[in-house]
Amino acid sequence: xxxxxxxxxWFYEFRPMLIAVVGTVGLLNHISVVGxxxxxxxxxxxxxxxxxxxxxxxxxxxxxxxxxx
Numbered sequence: 336x337x338x339x340x341x342x343x344x345w346f347y348e349f350r351p352m353l354i355a356v357v358g359t360v361g362l363l364n365h366i367s368v369v370g371x372x373x374x375x376x377x378x379x380x381x382x383x384x385x386x387x388x389x390x391x392x393x394x395x396x397x398x399x400x401x402x403x404x
Contacts, residue, residue, distance in 0.1 A: 355385070
């Protein structure tokens with residue numbers, strides 16, 4: 336529960352945004368992965384998974400903060 340106790344830590348607050356940015360880059364990576372179709376699909380799937388993880392982390396944090404009130 337260290338991450339909940341240190342919830343005002345800047346890295347704790349910044350991490351979901353960073354995950355979302357990396358996921359977005361993975362989804363839009365079709366320009367730089369021209370030669371291999373499997374790498375294109377892999378980067379898009381991984382990008383989608385990262386975006387979903389960032390969304391869920393933000394959702395869990397919102398629910399946790401509601402429970403504290």
